[in-house]
Structure formats: structure tokens, C-alpha cells
Amino acid sequence: MISIQKSFSDQGQEIKGTLYLVATPIGNLEDMTFRAIRTLKEVSLIAAEDTRQTRKLITHFEIATRLVSYHEHNKQASGPELIRLLEEGQSIALVSDAGLPAVSDPGADLVADAIASGIKVVPIPGANAALSALIISGLSTEKFVFTGFPPRDKKSLTKWLSALKSQNGTLMTYESPHRLRKTLEAMLEQLGDRRIAMIRELTKRHEEAARGTLSECIAWIQEHPPLGEYCLIIEGADAAAEAGRSSVTEEEAEVWWKSLELEDHVAHYEAEHGRKEAIKLTAVDRGLPKRDVYNAVNR
CATH class of the missing domain: 3.30.950.10 (Tetrapyrrole methylase, C-terminal domain)
Structure with a gap:
């Protein structure tokens, strides 16, 4: 079933909080936006990938908001707790060490859980490497x-x-x-x-x-x-x-070895890469276990 989020409407959202995805600088602190600073000051708490790194940032901008940890190794425990707080009406800012959160980091899981729980997810754009x-x-x-x-x-x-x-x-x-x-x-x-x-x-x-x-x-x-x-x-x-x-094109890459016997396929790579690596490359080409190729050509 389709779900519709109106990020800046309070209709039907009086009880639940909002999850803000706040971009932080990737190096130069001057890339921090006014909106990002205001949001970090206004939310109930900040969920950070590395609290030590984020504490430097919020200290620089005189942000006193409570800081909690959310990262790959504790997301199974802290994720549900953050969702519970959001459902109770607290707003949370999610930040990564640098740049946009939820890009190649565990924040994507928290976003998915928030959406599944009917919680608004709002991006606060900024630097991206x-x-x-x-x-x-x-x-x-x-x-x-x-x-x-x-x-x-x-x-x-x-x-x-x-x-x-x-x-x-x-x-x-x-x-x-x-x-x-x-x-x-x-x-x-x-x-x-x-x-x-x-x-x-x-x-x-x-x-x-x-x-x-x-x-x-x-x-x-x-x-x-x-x-x-x-x-x-x-x-x-x-x-x-x-x-x-x-x-070579994908089609050419698929075709070039098909007429070869397994031993000839290995020999194709062996002169340049050596026997062991040639067996590995042949196994990758053919989608076979390396051990099967090794056993077949070393009978």
C-alpha cells in the first residue's frame, strides 16, 4: 500500500516525532549550513556514528543537544530504542562522521524502520564527497x-x-x-x-x-x-x-573462453599470472569453485 509523507504538515503527526537526516561537513567546517545547525539545536537528541567526532562538531557550533551512539555494531540494540523515542514524540537528528547520513552507512536501516513505523523522515542537505x-x-x-x-x-x-x-x-x-x-x-x-x-x-x-x-x-x-x-x-x-x-564487452568476455578446454583456459592466464592465480581467474570466469578447477587440471 502506498504511503504519503508531507514533511512540513502536522496533520496526523501530532504524536510522533521526526527523523532528520543532517549532513555534516566532509572536512571544512564552513560547509555546515544554517539549517543544519538550527536542526541540531532543536531536536531532542542527536544519533551519531562516532560520538567523539560529532562532539567536536557540536562543541564548535555551541550545540548542547544530547548525543547518543548509533553505528553498525550497535544498531540492532539502539535502532529499536530510537524508533520508540520517535514514536513517543521526540525528534532525532541522525548524523554520520562526515557528509550525508544513510549513504553507505547503517543509517539506511534506521530510515527504513522509521518509514515502516509511519515516522516522517526529513533530509537536511549538505556536503557529499x-x-x-x-x-x-x-x-x-x-x-x-x-x-x-x-x-x-x-x-x-x-x-x-x-x-x-x-x-x-x-x-x-x-x-x-x-x-x-x-x-x-x-x-x-x-x-x-x-x-x-x-x-x-x-x-x-x-x-x-x-x-x-x-x-x-x-x-x-x-x-x-x-x-x-x-x-x-x-x-x-x-x-x-x-x-x-x-x-572487451560483456558479450565478448563471455564468449572468448567457451571454446577452450579447462586446461587451456588456465594456460591462457598462467604465463602472466602464474598457475595459482590462473586457476582463480578461470574459476571466476566460469563461476566454478576454485577447488573444482584445481582438481580438474591437476589429475
Whole structure:
């Protein structure tokens, strides 16, 4: 059944409170809006991902509102309690460490629970790292896909990139400095030598945008070790194909190995990656358990 929320109407909402999703600065405190400050002062309490980080913010802006913790590891316990308080008429501001809450963070679960309970959810817009990086990247902004953080292990990362390689929109992802090189190398292998913007330390004193192809950026970070959190903006499949930088199409990727025996498939990768890694890549291509491929080619 459809539900209708009128954010600024009190009709039928006299009893229940409101959940405000309040954007906070991603680095520069001057990006805090007047509306965000007023909202944090007026609500009954603030639910924060990291209370230590948020306390610095509210102290700076002389906000005395009670602060409580809500994060990935306590959401099962604190989420229902926050919903109970909202149902009793208290208004709550949800904030993340930086930027918009509920984007790649547990706030999305609280939003879903609030909506299911008939509680108004109101956004208080502000800074966002991914969109800020996108608009200075120099890549297409007509269509884009936000992908959060890449998987950490190589097999999952390969499958994740394989699913994204045919996306026509510009890709937006976050990455930490110590995993940056591994992720860029996997992107080069799976996506081809596409254009990318590596943007770090947004809104801070050392804000920096490195723009080039994937191979150029890999070479760059070899000489300039990564520092700070990164937003990666990668051109989509249509733009890459038009410029001749795309990897093989999804259809080609599916077809190229189908005529090969399993041993030949492994041999295709082995010269460049070694036997162990070749077996892993073959297993990913065919959607088979790595052990099955290993046993089949080592009889």
C-alpha cells in the first residue's frame, strides 16, 4: 500500500516525532549550513556514528543537544530504542562522521524502520564527497553510478568489477590509501585503461585531484604514495568505448573462453599470472569453485 509523507504538515503527526537526516561537513567546517545547525539545536537528541567526532562538531557550533551512539555494531540494540523515542514524540537528528547520513552507512536501516513505523523522515542537505568529486572530475555527469567501497579480497573485487564493466554511467567509488593501488590495478585489468579522477582530502587544505588514465594514475601513485581517503571517478563503458579505452564487452568476455578446454583456459592466464592465480581467474570466469578447477587440471 502506498504511503504519503508531507514533511512540513502536522496533520496526523501530532504524536510522533521526526527523523532528520543532517549532513555534516566532509572536512571544512564552513560547509555546515544554517539549517543544519538550527536542526541540531532543536531536536531532542542527536544519533551519531562516532560520538567523539560529532562532539567536536557540536562543541564548535555551541550545540548542547544530547548525543547518543548509533553505528553498525550497535544498531540492532539502539535502532529499536530510537524508533520508540520517535514514536513517543521526540525528534532525532541522525548524523554520520562526515557528509550525508544513510549513504553507505547503517543509517539506511534506521530510515527504513522509521518509514515502516509511519515516522516522517526529513533530509537536511549538505556536503557529499562522491558528488563533490564527480563535479570536479571532468568526466560525464549526465549519468552516474555510486558503488560505495570496493570489496577487499581479489576474487570478490574481480566479480564486482566484472558486473560494473558494462555500466554506461560514470562510476563513483571510495577507497582507502593502503588499498588504492590494488584496486586501480584490478580496474585496469577488468575495465581497460579508462580515464579516472582520483580526488582526495576534499574541502581540506590538501585537497587534490589527479586526472588521467588508470595506467597513468597507477604510475603516479608509485612515485607519490597515497595519503588520505580517496573518491575515485571512472568513466563509463560508453565513453571508454568511444575513445577506444574500453575492455572487451560483456558479450565478448563471455564468449572468448567457451571454446577452450579447462586446461587451456588456465594456460591462457598462467604465463602472466602464474598457475595459482590462473586457476582463480578461470574459476571466476566460469563461476566454478576454485577447488573444482584445481582438481580438474591437476589429475
